[in-house]
Amino acid sequence: DDPYRDVRIAAGKALGRIGTFTVGGNIKKNLQSERPEVREAAVQALLSMDNLTGEIILKAFTNPDPKVRVTAIMMVNNRDPKMITSALLKALLDEDWQVRKVAAETLGSTLSSEAVKPLVDLCDDENMWVRYSAACSLQNISFLPESERRFALDKLVHLLEKDDDSVKISALESLAKIGDPTALRSIIKIAASKNDDLRRLTAEALGQFSGREVEAKLMKLSGDISAPVREAADQSLAKVRHEFSPKFKRQMGE
Structure with a gap:
């Protein structure tokens, strides 16, 4: 008391x-x-x-x-995740948005296949911060079969293209961690955003990919008006040119 x-x-x-x-x-x-x-x-x-x-x-x-x-x-x-997964999945439907948000974050920390679809559905929640957390929770889907992974990727791409800037940031970070090349075109489009954080995160995300289009976009971002964006672009450009070079691939046995 x-x-x-x-x-x-x-x-x-x-x-x-x-x-x-x-x-x-x-x-x-x-x-x-x-x-x-x-x-x-x-x-x-x-x-x-x-x-x-x-x-x-x-x-x-x-x-x-x-x-x-x-x-x-x-x-x-x-x-123990198994002991609470059922209760957490029910909490995703709670009437209070803060409960739904925290439930999504907790499920994402120990993501299981049974939680993926409910989290994807939660990406359509009426509350922006719930959508933000749901998108963030989907960043660890690499273990899923292609069909299930595609379902989640399509939703993240939709958020990146259509949602509020804060939700776009969460979706972009998840897509960058997943590193699926099918999302590359949508990521590149975000480089034209007026939001400095989105452009910076785009520059960082592009460091996970390779190709002439990626390098061209990073070179353009290296001349951005924002210093953090320029710095991120320069770092990613150096990474792309090094890690995806033929010499580096030979050294790694690829």
Whole structure:
């Protein structure tokens, strides 16, 4: 009940580590408190307990308070993914956008094939920051079969071409990490953006590809009005000319 939030959270975590039956019972009661700060501290304590069960997780995920649900998702991030994947997938449909956003981020950190389609669907969410997180969570799809990977790539390309600049940034970063050449044309088009960050990220992304068109675009970006864009273009151009040169490929045994 301390007036300072950090003290309440620290106390909650300590109680969770103690994890006795009596303490656990008190924590569960506090989840129903009328005071939001008490509920937040309670879920921190509950999910810090060593004897955490799937039932307890599901209960925290369905708490009426969206802040409790957000905290619950953040707290289970480092636990067994199989135990919480089902609950996280349900959280993608939560009525609160912050819950959907954090659920997408958590699923992306341990991306599984069953989470890909729900995350792709979430890229159409009405909230910009949910779409941002969903796009970011799709950057680790290289393990997928071609048909499933194509489904996600097409959505990322659509976001890159049609969405708000912030979402475009997330989609661009994911496409750069994936490095699929079919997205190259869409990435090159973004080099004409008025947004300095998008042009800089385009310059960085082009460093993952090769070809005359890539080099020509990087040379143009190396004369950009923005210094960070010029620097990124110069670095990518040097990388492309080195790593994709015949001599370097021979040295790498390609």
